[in-house]
Amino acid sequence: DAGITQSPRHKVTETGTPVTLRCHQTENHRYMYWYRQDPGHGLRLIHYSYGVKDTDKGEVSDGYSVSRSKTEDFLLTLESATSSQTSVYFCAISTGPRERLAGELFFGEGSRLTVL
């Protein structure tokens, strides 16, 4: 199994409070991603990182910010959580493309966030 750890695995919070989810990898992979998964929507890309301090927005980035100060850690922050952000959040890592072939994504076990 790829060395990816997400924390916390479960969290219940109230609307308006800040929340930070952490993704830690031991694989030294360059690329890291945050996705959210909701019924009927598959996985939707929130933000991704292609190196330390290098990040880019995904499909559903509004209301989320990220930071990557070290290769191994990628943080997802909800500055002021809303009920619409209740979801399961997955972190993924990838080596990146090799010989024009897209790299494989390795996923963490997910973090279930409930915003009341």
Add this chain to the structure above:
Amino acid sequence: TQLLEQSPQFLSIQEGENLTVYCNSSSVFSSLQWYRQEPGEGPVLLVTVVTGGEVKKLKRLTFQFGDARKDSSLHITAAQPGDTGLYLCAGAQGNFNKFYFGSGTKLNVKP
């Protein structure tokens, strides 16, 4: 609106039947991947297709990438209960680094 649309969204079949799952987009992708996800776990890669028209076989699973690299299909022959799970297609854009997923197909194979 997601870049990739999958159909059907749900599929419940008997063991031994064949099935096809479709993944469609109006965008062109550098490559298309298929993942399988079981409850409580993250998705796991099944296959990557890169060339338009490419067909790849993985035991009872056959994957095809459309000629225009906008769509893909997954065909399972003689489905087994162990095939039960959520199947997701994913397209890579932006120099292969950005992965967008489809809405998913939840497959249930009954014994």
